[in-house]
Amino acid sequence: MPKEHHFKWEWDFRSSPEAIWPYIADTNRFNQDAGIPDVKRVAGAAAAGDGTRLQMSVNGMTLEWDEAPFEWTAPSRFGVVRKYHRGPMEEIRVDAELTPRDGGGSHLVYQIWMTPRGLLGRLIPIRMKWKSHAEFDAVFRRYDEFAQAGKPALVPPAKVELVSGGRERLAQIRQGLLDFGRDEALVERLIGLIETADDLTLARLRPFVLAEQWAAPRRKVLELCLYGVRGGLLDFRWDMLCPLCRGAKAVAETLGGLRREVHCDSCNIDFEVNFERSVELTFRPNASIRRIEVEEFCVGGPRVTPHIAVQQLLPPGANRTIQPALEPGTYRARTKNTAGAQHLRVEAGGGAEATIRARTEGWPIDEPRVAPRPTLHLENLTDRPQTFILERTVWSDLAVTAAEVTGMQVFRDLFAKEALRPGEQISVGSMCVLFTDLLDSTRLYREIGDAKAFGLVMEHFDVLRKTVAEAEGALVKTIGDAVLAVFRTPAPALKAILRAGQELAKEKPGRKPLFLKAGLHFGPCIAVTLNERLDYFGSTVNIAARLVGLCSGGDVVISSEVKGDPEVSGYLEACGYKLEDIKAALKGFDAMKFDLVRIVPSWAAPKAEDGGKGKTQRF
Secondary structure (H helix, E strand, O other): OOOOEEEEEEEEEOOOHHHHHHHHOOHHHHHHHOOOOOEEEOOOOOOOOOOEEEEEEEOOEEEEEEEOOOEEEOOOEEEEEEEEEEOOEEEEEEEEEEEEOOOOOEEEEEEEEEEEOHHHHHHHHHHHHHHHHHHHHHHHHHHHHHHHHOOOOOOOOOOOOOOOOHHHHHHHHHHHHHHOOOOHHHHHHHHHHHHHOOHHHHOOEOHHHHHHHHOOOHHHHHHHHHHHHHHOOEEEEEEEEOOOOOOEEEEEOOHHHOOOEEEEOOOOEEEEOOOOOOEEEEEEEOOOOOOOOOOEOOOOOHHHOOOEEEEEEEOOOOEEEEOOOOOOEEEEEEEOOOOOOEEEEEEEEEEEEEEEEEOOOOOOOOOOEEEEEEEEEEEEOOOOOEEEEEEEOOOOOOOOEHHHHOOOHHHHHHOOOOOOOOOOOEEEEEEEEEEEEEOOHHHHHHHHOHHHHHHHHHHHHHHHHHHHHHOOOEEEEEEOOEEEEEEOOHHHHHHHHHHHHHHHOOOEOOEOOOOEEEEEEEEEEEEEEEOOEEEEEOHHHHHHHHHHHHOOOOOEEEEHHHHOOHHHHHHHHHHOOEEEEEEEEOOOOOOOOEEEEEEEOOOOOOOOOOOOOOOEEEO
């Protein structure tokens, strides 16, 4: 029997376990920083259990192994087992455990068990003893400094090479971004990142993560990245995310490359893509500035799926007790080989312990309430190994979703040709849809002539475009003198249309006041391509369009979905506008009566006789 070698290394850190866990548990970055070679997935090879077949090349020698699913309990422990088919090793086990120190900080115990194969294998433990410990020590010490400072784990590479002429193009692009009015400090931060960061950092730049690291407004950083694409500094990609592991399982260079259905090999599921959660916009340097070589150094560590707080592999009939640190909120407990899930609620005052059982007959429907540091008993009552997963159900708000970015005016202005494949329909989740129309525009053309009236209509489009953009919405299209715009939430939409209406209602030299009619509705929408532009349709859009017919001019009619938004309700209570309740039947929705609210500001035009309070109307 080959002799098993055991290494046990310990460190004391100034950072708490919660602070340093994101660094130490990011095994993909750690392996790169520690000089461990990259790995490749073996296509078509089936690994044991839920594992993954991987390869690594070391000094011309190929190592191949089955890697079991990582096990972890955040923020205290992770481990993995690798069983080798080729190379000088038979098995390697890794276990890392973080515990708090008295008086602050944390203590790390890092253990490795390795069973060598052959003469060459017996040399590897010698290297581990005399060299690997020093390499690990240097990396962990840097991570402790990063955690103390609250900085990202960016270890500058030994050498960064821009492509031929890249530095000159970089200087030109820098000036172009400043000429576009981008924030100079943020431009320098982005340029500096591209000049100094490693490929792993630059392969998938996420604007909202950068904004958090730079303590900068999210929208400013996102807009800078979009202008960076326009100027040739960056490229963007649309990542299609699995709803379970939330990894990017397919990538498209354009919206037209998105697929409605995608398969996730890791979770063995097919999922339907939607703009609200499944599609994230990410960035990387343009190849004319710097070429990025994307490599994987670890495929399954805890930080690959940071929303998963606990992952444990249990043999049939086994049980295990763990004590994770959980943030308040809703969690879902599931296993990879059983259908369904059980939900848990984490809250102060919740129970001290709970039992999570995997059974062949399914999961219980109750929702236990547990404390933020509960004792959880895991039980595998099935006849096969089960990977238990406890994951937060809420999605991170650090992703720039397709629903958000396609609803931005700057995106539609800079990338007007970005559209879905003809005939493709993808859900964008819930949007606030605004429809407007000009009161008596036909009479305007008749009274002042076509040329002058057309100029006023263009002026009114400019006002709407400006106010919509300032409210972080997007003007989708104009239809005659009507406008369709979209917003992610109702309150900015309402404030924007009231500002625009007030501006247009002012009497100016050479023209009379212009009065807008506007309808607002909030609900699910579908994205499509129409006339080579990204457009929206569905019942939400149709209802918003119908609401315009209830207006008299200068007023706004909103649906109960808009009125029920807490921010909208608070705004209406504070602003003092006159509010009128309306019950109406809308064309195309004959079986329904809609409870609506008509907002009448001081600048509204006189109301028509058929628009009275309490009357049932049909439009």
